[in-house]
Amino acid sequence: LGLRPRDARWVAAGELLPPVVVVAVCGPPLGALLARLTLGPLDLRLLTGQATEPAAVLPWWLLGLVSVALLATAAAVVPVESALRRRDRLSEVLRAGE
8 A cells, every 4th residue: 555564564563552452451450350349249158158268369470471472462463464455456445335
């Protein structure tokens, strides 16, 4: 579409990376918070009347690994996306309504 390959990569990164970064950074803590808020009132200890219960252990390293994998996947998709869109002709892109 008239962009140099370097510029096409910047455009693809600008379109793909912001939502992925928000999900990778905010998703795991939000999921842990949601699990804490919803599973607390449903605690088996409340139904059985037991005084103590083993605490659940959250593997924080796994949440970090998921975030890193998500960002790495997005970084790998950017060059592929820019290479695929480089072959599009301007006339075909402008006829998107058909």
